[in-house]
Amino acid sequence: MNRINYFFTLFFLCAYFSFGFQSQDKRPLLEIITEIEAKFDVKFSYSINDVDAILVNNFNETESLKSIIENLNNTTILNFKLLDDRYITVSTIDKKISICGVLITEKDQAPLFGASVLIANTTKGVITDIDGKFQLTNIPLNQKVIMSYLGFETLIFNAKDLWFKNNSCKTIVLHKKHEELNQVLISKFLTTGLQKRTDGTTVLNTEKFGILPGLTEPDILQSIQALPGVESVNESIANINVRGGTNDQNLILWDHIKMYHSGHFFGLISAYNPYLTDKVLVTKNGTSSEFSDGVSSTITMFTKDKLNQKISGGFGANLIHADAFLEIPLSKKLALHVSGRRSFTDVMSSPTYDNYFERSFQDSELTTNSNNISESNRMSDFFFYDYTAKLLFDLNKNHKFRANIIGINNNLDYTESYQDDNGEIDSKTSNLKQENLGFGASWDAVWNDTFSTHFTSFYSQYNVDATDFRIETDQKLTQTNDVLETGLKFKTNYKINENLNFLNGYQFSEIGILNETTVSAPSYDKTKKDVLLNHALFSEIEYKKNTTYLRLGVRGNYFQKFNKLLIEPRLNFRQNLSNQFAIKVQGEFKNQSANQKIDFQDDFLGVENRRWVLANEESVPISESKQASLGFEFNQNNWLLDVEGFYKHVDGITASNQGFYNNFQFLNAIGSYNAQGVEFLLNKTANKYSTWLSYTYSINDYKFGSFTPSIFPNNVDIRHSVSVAFNYDVLENLKVSVGGIWRSGQPYTKPVEGNETVQNGNNTNVNYDSPNSENLDDFIRLDASLSYNFNITDATYGFLRFGVLNILDRENSINRYYEVNPEDSNSTIQIDNKSLGLTPNLSLRIKF
Numbered sequence: 033m034n035r036i037n038y039f040f041t042l043f044f045l046c047a048y049f050s051f052g053f054q055s056q057d058k059r060p061l062l063e064i065i066t067e068i069e070a071k072f073d074v075k076f077s078y079s080i081n082d083v084d085a086i087l088v089n090n091f092n093e094t095e096s097l098k099s100i101i102e103n104l105n106n107t108t109i110l111n112f113k114l115l116d117d118r119y120i121t122v123s124t125i126d127k128k129i130s131i132c133g134v135l136i137t138e139k140d141q142a143p144l145f146g147a148s149v150l151i152a153n154t155t156k157g158v159i160t161d162i163d164g165k166f167q168l169t170n171i172p173l174n175q176k177v178i179m180s181y182l183g184f185e186t187l188i189f190n191a192k193d194l195w196f197k198n199n200s201c202k203t204i205v206l207h208k209k210h211e212e213l214n215q216v217l218i219s220k221f222l223t224t225g226l227q228k229r230t231d232g233t234t235v236l237n238t239e240k241f242g243i244l245p246g247l248t249e250p251d252i253l254q255s256i257q258a259l260p261g262v263e264s265v266n267e268s269i270a271n272i273n274v275r276g277g278t279n280d281q282n283l284i285l286w287d288h289i290k291m292y293h294s295g296h297f298f299g300l301i302s303a304y305n306p307y308l309t310d311k312v313l314v315t316k317n318g319t320s321s322e323f324s325d326g327v328s329s330t331i332t333m334f335t336k337d338k339l340n341q342k343i344s345g346g347f348g349a350n351l352i353h354a355d356a357f358l359e360i361p362l363s364k365k366l367a368l369h370v371s372g373r374r375s376f377t378d379v380m381s382s383p384t385y386d387n388y389f390e391r392s393f394q395d396s397e398l399t400t401n402s403n404n405i406s407e408s409n410r411m412s413d414f415f416f417y418d419y420t421a422k423l424l425f426d427l428n429k430n431h432k433f434r435a436n437i438i439g440i441n442n443n444l445d446y447t448e449s450y451q452d453d454n455g456e457i458d459s460k461t462s463n464l465k466q467e468n469l470g471f472g473a474s475w476d477a478v479w480n481d482t483f484s485t486h487f488t489s490f491y492s493q494y495n496v497d498a499t500d501f502r503i504e505t506d507q508k509l510t511q512t513n514d515v516l517e518t519g520l521k522f523k524t525n526y527k528i529n530e531n532l533n534f535l536n537g538y539q540f541s542e543i544g545i546l547n548e549t550t551v552s553a554p555s556y557d558k559t560k561k562d563v564l565l566n567h568a569l570f571s572e573i574e575y576k577k578n579t580t581y582l583r584l585g586v587r588g589n590y591f592q593k594f595n596k597l598l599i600e601p602r603l604n605f606r607q608n609l610s611n612q613f614a615i616k617v618q619g620e621f622k623n624q625s626a627n628q629k630i631d632f633q634d635d636f637l638g639v640e641n642r643r644w645v646l647a648n649e650e651s652v653p654i655s656e657s658k659q660a661s662l663g664f665e666f667n668q669n670n671w672l673l674d675v676e677g678f679y680k681h682v683d684g685i686t687a688s689n690q691g692f693y694n695n696f697q698f699l700n701a702i703g704s705y706n707a708q709g710v711e712f713l714l715n716k717t718a719n720k721y722s723t724w725l726s727y728t729y730s731i732n733d734y735k736f737g738s739f740t741p742s743i744f745p746n747n748v749d750i751r752h753s754v755s756v757a758f759n760y761d762v763l764e765n766l767k768v769s770v771g772g773i774w775r776s777g778q779p780y781t782k783p784v785e786g787n788e789t790v791q792n793g794n795n796t797n798v799n800y801d802s803p804n805s806e807n808l809d810d811f812i813r814l815d816a817s818l819s820y821n822f823n824i825t826d827a828t829y830g831f832l833r834f835g836v837l838n839i840l841d842r843e844n845s846i847n848r849y850y851e852v853n854p855e856d857s858n859s860t861i862q863i864d865n866k867s868l869g870l871t872p873n874l875s876l877r878i879k880f
């Protein structure tokens with residue numbers, strides 16, 4: 033017993049002396065300040081609220097004043113500043129610290145690699161490493177730090193709560209979003225801001241987006257071309273080809289509004305302002321049953337959906353246009369987001385504009401009109417603009433209402449002056465206008481932990497109007513293509529358990545399309561208008577647990593006009609066989625009732641030759657697609673190997689939909705195409721760099737039963753396509769990106785050698801050989817970008833970006849066709865459309 037008493041006595045004595053010594057080591061800062069003032073004959077200026085209750089280590093009697101102040105700066109959250117030999121200020125102003133943390137999951141305490149850690153209202157940030165750790169230096173003490181990871185709740189900390197001292201980092205637990213079933217598989221895919229989800233969908237987060245070769249801005253439709261199987265055979269973002277499909281086979285949704293127009297400059301610049309766009313989802317196969325149309329792909333854009341309590345925004349300009357955006361809180365429950373962008377190309381030009389103009393309007397009436405009108409007597413004015421607005425109202429955390437508007441406009445004026453025999457000058461202006469206007473509204477409701485609903489409606493109007501005055505014939509030609517669609521969708525989500533979700537819904541749409549042409553001399557008028565109503569029911573079940581992901585769905589589409597029902601099954605399956613290896617299977621049936629007709633003879637000033645037409649189930653059927661893919665992924669040590677084979681059959685295409693430059697150019701026929709191939713991607717990511725190599729091999733053939741031959745290569749049959757790039761963070765705020773594209777030349781048809789033309793009545797036409805039997809030279813392009821970020825104030829920052837497309841200034845042919853030689857009707861002339869030459873661009877942006 034005495035030994036026990038002795039033990040406890042010794043323990044408490046040790047604890048007492050230990051505590052006593054520790055208490056002597058840590059003393060109130062106010063006492064230390066008083067002693068320093070007495071010892072060194074100085075005065076401290078401070079707020080009692082800043083220094084009260086702060087404990088610091090005792091200073092050594094032999095230390096100098098400078099050493100003591102330096103130690104206080106390093107060990108407290110206060111900023112001690114020597115104004116002169118006598119006065120010292122103490123505050124939290126301008127105090128900058130180093131912060132760090134380790135992010136882990138709530139369930140199994142596993143580290144979160146690739147989570148985003150951003151300093152609020154700046155571009156400064158990092159992603160967590162493989163151990164879930166992050167570290168940032170030079171952070172203002174009162175700054176907010178935002179931590180996010182798709183599928184988890186976003187957390188916001190004060191920087192001072194993450195202060196890195198004594199080599200210790202705060203452990204932070206991220207909680208899962210229980211309503212988020214589809215998780216992120218790869219958090220940094222190709223570049224920062226690109227992520228890959230478990231269902232194979234690629235997510236582009238524009239606010240966190242890094243840089244890609246040649247780009248100065250996160251151009252949405254340019255950026256997705258970094259994905260394997262997605263490219264544009266003619267460099268136009270308005271002509272994106274996904275797995276061999278045509279551009280009109282991509283369903284584009286902007287905040288649930290269906291869009292019929294995607295590009296400014298007639299295809300070279302995305303029409304969607306990226307700075308209020310929050311994320312973009314790109315799906316090539318295995319689409320959710322709630323979506324139809326777009327037999328090749330679905331591109332869904334979502335704008336920012338969060339109400340902030342402080343006004344924020346930004347503005348910027350490049351060598352083509354200027355833009356601005358604002359996020360304006362109107363109250364705690366109401367906010368307004370607005371953006372606007374306009375080109376200044378009608379006021380001043382730049383090398384970038386000159387290159388874009390030459391690329392867009394080559395081979396049009398702006399450059400190939402009558403020789404009687406000299407260049408000095410022609411003048412063209414081109415400009416574009418777009419705007420968006422979004423009203424956000426949160427009734428409470430469970431009921432959210434949204435209203436949207438988006439407007440897109442391209443305008444081209446072309447003036448010709450002509451001097452007649454009497455010396456009088458006649459001047460007439462032609463005009464081409466392209467517009468897309470959309471309205472949308474939505475209501476999201478969470479009724480309990482397991483049941484939620486979503487209701488949305490939209491109105492979308494697209495129109496192209498052209499007025500073409502022809503001086504020599506005194507003829508006025510007007511053309512119109514109008515599309516008007518209204519739709520609504522209602523869906524329910526029932527969460528059966530943590531791993532199982534049940535989706536059901538109904539969608540209705542009414543689409544009307546008008547095509548009209550009038551000629552003044554001789555008088556001619558042609559108008560065609562079609563309307564189609566579609567009702568759809570859809571249902572799917574989504575399951576995810578541990579290593580298995582499965583989504584099974586079905587959609588039924590009923591076309592009232594044709595009394596036609598189309599059933600579309602959907603499959604998306606992924607199974608992890610180990611921590612590194614997974615297999616994936618996807619399949620879908622889809623349909624599309626509106627397609628674009630390409631007419632080179634009845635175009636809009638030779639600039640725009642595509643017009644939307646509606647299926648009539650006679651000359652223009654409803655297009656139907658069947659697609660399947662099988663692949664595997666290997667992911668280890670930030671290396672990703674992704675290989676996927678695909679097969680796609682699209683039936684119900686028309687010859688007029690393909691834009692043939694051959695003997696089928698003026699024929700109308702219904703056919704199909706088969707695209708099959710393999711996509712290969714090798715990607716390595718790290719904190720400071722990312723590099724990737726992608727390769728796509730595909731075979732794409734038409735089948736038109738009434739043509740001879742009936743099977744021949746598709747216009748976009750690109751057998752080999754390679755993309756390679758390297759991104760590197762030279763400094764924390766300086767990034768560089770270099771990359772290149774190489775792909776097989778596009779197919780074309782040449783005339784019969786020795787018999788190049790053929791007489792057809794009073795007309796002489798090109799006598800084409802076997803369709804698409806030749807290929808253009810390989811397309812090769814090298815691009816580079818440089819990005820520099822800088823802070824103006826703690827809440828305002830900017831970035832400067834420089835990009836160059838086609839550094840080697842290679843002259844790539846992107847299309848080739850032939851015309852009858854006007855000087856010799858027995859021969860032809862070859863016309864090549866060229867890609868962009870060496871095109872620099874520079875952008876400067878400020879954000880606050």
